[in-house]
Amino acid sequence: AQSVTQLGSHVSVSEGALVLLRCNYSSSVPPYLFWYVQYPNQGLQLLLKYTSAATLVKGINGFEAEFKKSETSFHLTKPSAHMSDAAEYFCAVVGNQFYFGTGTSLTVIP
Amino acid sequence: DAGVTQSPTHLIKTRGQHVTLRCSPISGHKSVSWYQQVLGQGPQFIFQYYEKEERGRGNFPDRFSARQFPNYSSELNVNALLLGDSALYLCASSQGLAGGYYEQYFGPGTRLTVT
Numbered sequence: 001a002q003s004v005t006q007l008g009s010h011v012s013v014s015e016g017a018l019v020l021l022r023c024n025y026s027s028s029v030p031p032y033l034f035w036y037v038q039y040p041n042q043g044l045q046l047l048l049k050y051t052s053a054a055t056l057v058k059g060i061n062g063f064e065a066e067f068k069k070s071e072t073s074f075h076l077t078k079p080s081a082h083m084s085d086a087a088e089y090f091c092a093v094v095g096n097q098f099y100f101g102t103g104t105s106l107t108v109i110p
Numbered sequence: 111d112a113g114v115t116q117s118p119t120h121l122i123k124t125r126g127q128h129v130t131l132r133c134s135p136i137s138g139h140k141s142v143s144w145y146q147q148v149l150g151q152g153p154q155f156i157f158q159y160y161e162k163e164e165r166g167r168g169n170f171p172d173r174f175s176a177r178q179f180p181n182y183s184s185e186l187n188v189n190a191l192l193l194g195d196s197a198l199y200l201c202a203s204s205q206g207l208a209g210g211y212y213e214q215y216f217g218p219g220t221r222l223t224v225t
Contacts (some may be wrong), residue, residue: 032209036216045216094209097166098214103151103152
């Protein structure tokens with residue numbers, strides 16, 4: 001069975017600081033992994049996805065994630081936070097369906 | 111091109127009532143998936159339809175049903191509403207079966223409140 005765990009339901013960073021959002025996965029097969037962002041009162045937008053082509057995946061808005069099989073992790077990072085990054089972030093893994101994590105709310109402090 | 115559209119945007123229903131939510135996929139997309147997102151939680155998979163056939167079902171009671179029409183639009187029906195059905199219902203479309211190859215594109219959702 002597949003699942004993802006997001007560590008930290010709330011993360012606060014200062015504008016310009018590094019963003020690190022954590023995601024660990026559980027999968028019995030090589031996983032497909034995703035990061036989505038959700039702004040208030042909106043649907044989910046795909047940030048990036050891992051499909052085994054490369055372990056470092058670059059996404060939109062300056063985000064990237066690194067797949068680490070030994071750590072079963074797929075953490076999301078951005079070198080410099082911007083005010084517009086404040087949103088809810090979801091990690092997901094695909095098995096016979098999409099399994100989403102519980103989300104991490106990112107606050108950016110000016 | 112228009113994205114995934116959902117209607118209505120908001121809905122208030124009473125316990126025991128029935129509700130129908132609608133979704134129009136992106137033009138050319140043949141698959142529609144439905145998700146329930148309770149406040150403070152991640153989306154939970156309800157159904158996936160592809161070419162008008164159910165291709166996946168999550169762990170939801172039989173009160174939840176869906177269908178996909180020849181134009182690939184979809185309806186989600188919920189009978190005998192419970193307070194716990196209050197949530198944001200998200201629709202997502204993809205060109206093929208959603209997974210590693212085909213990306214999902216989400217609509218803005220329908221906010222259902224059951225009183």
